[in-house]
Amino acid sequence: MRNVLNQSHPFSKFIFALFIILSVFLLIFLVGIIVALPIFHIRLAELPQIISNIESPGNLSFLKYLQTLQSVGLFIIPSFIIAFLFSNNSFSYLKFTSKANGTSLILIVFIMFCSVPIINFFAMWNADMHLPGFLKDVELWMREKESSAQQITEAFLEMNSIQTLFFNIFMIGVLPAIGEELIFRGIFQRLFTEWTKNIHWGILIAAILFSGMHMQFYGFVPRLLLGILFGYLFYWSGSIWFPIAGHFVNNTTAVVFYYFYADKVAEQIDSFGASEGTYYYLVISLILLTALLWSFYKNETRGRMLKADK
Template structure:
C-alpha cells in the first residue's frame, strides 16, 4: 500500500515539513556518528573536539572529516529521497534523477565550469573586500572570525600529500556536496519555491540565496548565490538534475585538485587567484563572457526539455 498522506500538501506546508525532515535526519545521523566515533577516537576527544590550527594532529583532522561526511549524508543525501517519496511517490522522478542528458551537454558543462573559474575568483575577491559601517563593526568582526574558522578547517582538510588523500578529498569536498546539495536545494527547495511563487526565476534565486546563506561564509556569499542560480537554470532548462550535479562537482573538484598541486609544490599559488588580481582582470572578463556563451549553448542544446511549472 502506498503512503499518500503528504502528496496533497500545499507548497508552504511542504517547506515546513521538509525543514522538519532535514532537522530530524541531522539529529539521527549525529547520534549515529557519536556511536561510531566514540569507540574509535575516544569519549573525551569526541565530546571536547578541539579547534583546528596549524598544529592539529592528523587523527583529529580525520575525526573532523568523518563528521563532515556523516553530516553531508544526514543533511543533504537522505532527506531529499524521503521527501521525494512522501511528496510524489517516486523519489527519482521527483528529484529529476530519471531524466536523460546527452554527452554534448556534459562537455559544455565541464568546459563552462573550467572557464568560469577566473570570473568566480574576481567576484569572490570583490565580495571579500566588503566592509560595514562603524556601528556594525561587531557584526563584521563576528563574520570575519567565522570566515577564518571555516578557512582554517578547509585548509587542514586540503593539506594532503598522497593520491589517496586527494581522492578522499574529491569525494568529501566535491562529490558529496555536489550530489547532496543539488538534491536538496535544486531538487526539493527550488521545486517548492517555484510552485509557491509559480515562477522558476523566483524559485531559482530564492533557493540560491538560501544555498549560499547555509554555508555561513559571508565573504563568499555573492559568488555562491550566482553559482546556485547557475545550477538552478541548468536544472530548469535541461529537466535533469545530473547537469547541475556535474557543474557543482566540477566547480569543487577544480579547487580541490588545484590546492593539492599547490600544497605539493606542483603549481604556482598565483594560479589559484587568476582573475582576481589587477594584472588578470581581463581574464575574468573573458571568463564571464565565455560562461554566458556556454550557458546559452546549453539552453539551446536542451530546448524542449524545460521543466513546466
C-alpha cells in the same frame, strides 16, 4: 505514507522538509558519534577540544568523518525521504530519470572552467566588504567565522598521498555535489517555484539558501552566483545530473589543483580574473561563458523537442 503531502501548500511542504532535514540529521549525527567513539578512541567530553584542535592528524580524521556524516545525514538521506513523502516516484521527483546528454556534460565542464574568473572577481569584491561602524562587533564575529572555516578547509586540503586525494574528492567533490543539489535544486527550488509561480524567483531563493547554508559570509556572493548557475542548468535541462556535474567539477577542480600544486599556484588560481593584471580574462570568460550557456540551453531545448516528437 508515500505521496501523503503532495497536495499541501508549498510553504507547508518547505516547513515539513526543514523538519525532516533537521530530524534525520540529528538522528544520524547522534548514531554516528556513538559509533565513532570506540573507533577513534575518544570520549564524549573530549569532542569540543578535538573539534577546536585541527592540527592533530587524529583529530583531522575525525573531522573528516563528521564532514562526511554531515553530507549524508543533512542532505542525501533527507532528500530521498522528502521526495518519498511528496511524490509517487522519488527518483522522478528529484529528476534522476532524465538522461544526461553527453554533449551537454562536456559543455558543463567548460562552463565551470570559464566561470572561474567571474566567480573570483566577485569573491575578491565580497571579501573586501565592510559593515557600518555600529555593526563592528557583528563584522568581527563574521570574520572570525570566516577565518575558522578557512582553517578547516586548508586542513582538509593538506594531502600527502593519493589515497587522501581520492578520499577528498569523495568528501568534497562527490558527496556535496549530490547532497546539496538534491536539497537545494531538487527540493527547495521546486518548492519555491511552486510557491511563487515564477521559476526565476524559485532559482534565486534556493540559491540564497544554498549560499547562506555555508555560513561563510565573505564568500556569500560567489556561492550565490554558483547557486543561480546550478539552478538554471537544472531548469533548462530538467535533469538533476547537470547541476550535480557542475558542482562536482567546481569542487573537485579545487581539490586536484591543491594536491598537485599546493601553494605554488593556489593563490594565482584564487585571484585569476580578480587582480588588476588579469581583468581582460574576466571579459573573455564572460563572453565565453555566455556562449557556452547559450549552447547548453539550445542543446537541451532541442533534445526536449526531439523527445516530444517521438
